[in-house]
Amino acid sequence: MRKVRLGRTELLVTQVGFGGAPIGRDFVSEGDAVQAVWAAIEGGVNLIDTSPHYGLGRSEERIGRALTQRPALREGLLLSTKTGHYGDEKDYSYERTKRSVAKSLERLGVDYLDILHIHDVQEAEHLRELVANRSAVHALQELRHEGVIGNLGVGTKSLEVIAVALECGLFDCVMMANQYNLVDQSGGALIEDLVRADIGVLVAGAYATGILAKGSADPDAKYRYRPASGAVRARVAAIEELCARWDVALPAAAVQFCLRAGPLDLSPGVGVVLGARTAEQGRALCAAVAAEAPEGFWQEVNELLCSSATPA
Numbered sequence: 169m170r171k172v173r174l175g176r177t178e179l180l181v182t183q184v185g186f187g188g189a190p191i192g193r194d195f196v197s198e199g200d201a202v203q204a205v206w207a208a209i210e211g212g213v214n215l216i217d218t219s220p221h222y223g224l225g226r227s228e229e230r231i232g233r234a235l236t237q238r239p240a241l242r243e244g245l246l247l248s249t250k251t252g253h254y255g256d257e258k259d260y261s262y263e264r265t266k267r268s269v270a271k272s273l274e275r276l277g278v279d280y281l282d283i284l285h286i287h288d289v290q291e292a293e294h295l296r297e298l299v300a301n302r303s304a305v306h307a308l309q310e311l312r313h314e315g316v317i318g319n320l321g322v323g324t325k326s327l328e329v330i331a332v333a334l335e336c337g338l339f340d341c342v343m344m345a346n347q348y349n350l351v352d353q354s355g356g357a358l359i360e361d362l363v364r365a366d367i368g369v370l371v372a373g374a375y376a377t378g379i380l381a382k383g384s385a386d387p388d389a390k391y392r393y394r395p396a397s398g399a400v401r402a403r404v405a406a407i408e409e410l411c412a413r414w415d416v417a418l419p420a421a422a423v424q425f426c427l428r429a430g431p432l433d434l435s436p437g438v439g440v441v442l443g444a445r446t447a448e449q450g451r452a453l454c455a456a457v458a459a460e461a462p463e464g465f466w467q468e469v470n471e472l473l474c475s476s477a478t479p480a
Contacts (some may be wrong), residue, residue, distance in 0.1 A: 427465025
């Protein structure tokens with residue numbers, strides 16, 4: 169699988185990384201979770217992202233178990249986790265951050281993390297306060313100086329927070345959740361600014377939490393974790409018509425669209441993180457990158473997206 173340089177981190181990450189949120193859910197079996205991790209790595213993925221928020225540590229524990237059981241898969245693997253959001257609680261204090269990182273290392277069975285994101289800050293002013301005061305930001309800077317973590321990031325659904333991360337210059341990469349995909353491109357201009365500033369971008373939500381994988385006709389398809397509206401289904405149906413005409417699978421189009429983000433005159437610097445909870449889904453996220461769509465398809469997709477407003 170092709171690799172991209174993740175901004176100034178100098179990490180070479182595969183275009184698609186494994187997202188650990190689904191394997192943190194209590195209805196996912198231990199066996200399925202471990203098999204999903206193995207399948208993604210065997211398919212070429214070299215980045216695994218997780219968080220103590222996912223199943224209150226269950227995702228980190230299962231990833232740690234998968235790597236312990238097959239240690240050869242650990243070679244060349246990059247690990248990313250987060251701090252600050254723990255189930256129904258958020259705590260971005262200096263002390264809690266230090267404890268959180270120590271616990272993540274223990275669950276994952278490692279002594280070093282390539283990326284550590286501050287997770288789910290939703291207000292721009294809040295991130296400014298964290299930068300100005302003794303907080304998670306300062307704890308992570310210390311841990312980086314000590315060689316425990318490599319790079320600092322911010323993972324959030326808020327474009328305003330990501331704009332502050334860009335402005336302050338302290339963060340090496342960001343994870344943008346559900347603000348850039350075939351339904352909603354509101355984060356596109358900011359991605360370009362980030363790439364030009366040599367800040368790595370990981371796009372989460374290529375499937376818009378479900379509908380861009382399941383399709384418009386699926387009655388249970390979600391958009392941003394809620395039942396998809398008629399307007400969203402109509403947008404996806406129009407994209408599906410293009411996919412059928414060009415013989416491109418919808419999930420592949422969804423992933424590859426995100427990988428095309430950023431200024432074309434620069435090294436892409438953009439990767440996609442996709443969740444999986446079974447071996448089949450782990451293999452599918454790798455396959456979504458392999459079947460590249462032709463330029464004619466993308467021209468028609470761009471015309472479609474430019475001709476209508478983002479659906480609510």
